[in-house]
Amino acid sequence: MLQRIQTVYLILAFVVSGVLPFMFPLWTENSKAVYFMQSSLYAIFFGLSTTLALLAILTFKKRQQQFVINRLNMILNLILLGLFLYHSLNLSGGANVPEKGIGMFLPIVSIVFLVLANKAIKKDEDLVKSVDRLR
Template sequence: MHLPNGIFMLQRVQTVYMIVAMLCIGALYLWFPSVEDAAGIAVIERSEPLVFGLIFASIALAVISILTYKKRQLQFVLNRLNIILNFVLLGVFVYRSLTLSGETLVSEKGIGVLLPIISIVFLVLANKAIKRDEDLVKSVDRLR
C-alpha cells in the first residue's frame, strides 16, 4: 500500500514542534480561561473578537506552516509571523489582566496566560530544526 509523502513528514521534529504549538493555542481557546476573578468567573471572555482572531490566526498559520513542508523558507517565515502573533496575544492578555477593574478582589491568572509562551518556545524550536535542515541541504548541494 502506497501512502502519500505528506504522512511521512510527521516524523520531522519541526512538524512535531509545530503541532505542539498549535495544540497549546487550541487548548488556550478551548479549555483554559485566561484570567479569572476571585469568584472563578472568567474576566477575559473567550468570545472577544480580538482574542479569538489572534488565536484563530495563530492556529491557521501553524496549519499552513505544517502543510508547506516542502518549502522550508516559507515555513520559517510563517513560524516567525506566528511567534509575533503569539507575542501580541500575550501582550493583550497582560494588558487586560493589568487593567482589570475592581482590583480589590485578587485576580487569579490561569494557565491560559502561559500557553502563548509555551507556543513561542515550540515555534522557536521548530525554526531551529528548519534552519538545521536547510543548512544540511545546502551542504549536500555544495558537495555535488
Template sequence: MLQRIQTIYLLLAAAVSAGLCLFLPYGIDKNDLELFAKEDFFLLGMFMGSAILSLIAIFLFKNRQLQFVLGRINILLNFILLGVFVYWSLTVSGETKVSEKGIGMIIPIISIVLLVLANKAIRKDENLVKSVDRLR
C-alpha cells in the same frame, strides 16, 4: 517530508493554541467568574490564527524558507497576544476586565517556545540541504 521533528513542534503549537485556549481560563473577573478565550472574539481569533498558521506551515515542507517565515509571523502573533494579556493583567487596579490571572495566560509562552524549536529545526534542515548541494 511530514515525518520531521518540526512537524511535531508545529502540530503541538497548533494544539496548544487551538485546544488549550478553549479549556483553560485566562483570568477571573471581579464577580469571580472564569474568563475563557472562547467568550472573547478577539482572543479566539488570535489563538485560532496562530493555530491555522502552524497547520499551514506543516504542509509547506517543500518550501522551507516560507515555512520559516510563517513560523516567525506566528511567533510575532503570539508575542502580541502575550502583550495583550500583560496589558490586561497590569490594569488590575481599575478592575476593568481581569481581576486575577489565570493559567491560560501562559499559552502564548508555550506556543512561542514550540515555534522557536520548530524554526530551529527548519533552519537545521535548510543548512543540511545547502551543505549537500555544495558537495555535488
C-alpha cells in the same frame, strides 16, 4: 512530513494555540472563569495563530516559507501576550480580586515550540545546502 522533528513541534504549537485555550481559563473574575471565546479579539488572535501553525505544517516542502510563517506566528503570539499583559495590568483590584489563569501563558509555550521548530528547519536547510555543495 511527520518524521521531521519540526513537524512535531508545529503540531504541539497547533495544539497549544488551537485546543488548550478551550481548556484553560485566561483569568477569573467574580468567581467565574473567563475563556478566550468571550472576547472576540483574543479569539481572532488565537484563531490566526492556529491557522498559521496549520499552514506551516502543510508547507513542509518549502522550508524557507515555513520559516517565515513561523516568524509571523511568533510575532502574532507576542502581540497576544502583550494584550494579555495589558489586560492583566488593568484588572481592577477591588474586593473581588481577579486572578490570572494559566491560559495567559499559552502564547509563551507556543513561542517556545515555534522557536524549536525554526531551529530544526534551519538545521535541515543547512544540511541540504551542505549536500548541494558536494555535488
